[in-house]
Amino acid sequence: MAFELTKEKQELVKEVITHYPDPRSAILPAMHIVMDERGWVGDDGCQHVAELLEVPIIYVYEALSFYTYFPKHPVGKYHIQVCHNIACNLRGSEELIEHLVNKHGIIENALTDDGLFYFNRVECLGACGNAPVMQVNDEYYEDLTLEEVDKLIEGFKKSSGNGKNN
Ligand code: FES
Known part of the structure; x- marks a missing residue:
């Protein structure tokens, strides 16, 4: 339709x-x-x-x-975009990406089975001074550590009723 x-x-x-x-x-x-x-x-x-x-x-x-800003397909409730350009790369974006995949099962360029997450790499998000940077929907998360990524992902799951404590 x-x-x-x-x-x-x-x-x-x-x-x-x-x-x-x-x-x-x-x-x-x-x-x-x-x-x-x-x-x-x-x-x-x-x-x-x-x-x-x-x-x-x-x-x-x-x-x-x-404009890559406009997705051409469904991107779930939380569209995660991780910058993989030089400043973010030097400050750990590849580890962050591996962490999303290996710990949280959020596979690159695929919608998670629960429809919550879609993740893709993007070019410079213009916040290089605070690398590594991840954008979720319209929000930027900067100077990220793996622990902060864990908190964010768990928070998104909880607020969607999919968290372990729900
Ligand atoms: S290189 Fe990642 S925000 Fe610019």
Whole structure:
């Protein structure tokens, strides 16, 4: 079934369009609205944005393929992105990645069976001075140690009702 925003969100997109002289300029804000609603964009999200903005879908696809910020598939409740560029690499991002896989079973580029986590590597997150850096949804976690990663993951599980103590 094709994806559609709620009527309320569709109205919001139409309102956003009025802020720009060309509806193509509203592509990124419209994709943010899709992200807010379901956490990812994907082909059907592109189709819907193109229809709402009345622009050729290729413009929306171009934006989706350029900005890694917009996932093209479901990324679970917690989308974990670990920077693997030089500063983070030198400060332990590979160990952090191995820890996610080996201790928490959060495999790279795969949704966990419970649908909670999706993890992928990303290029520089722009917080090199506080490496290693991990982004979870819209939050940055910096100067990370393996112990802090454990606390974060367990906290996410608990707040989702999947923790060992629940
Ligand atoms: S190298 Fe990791 S945030 Fe820049």
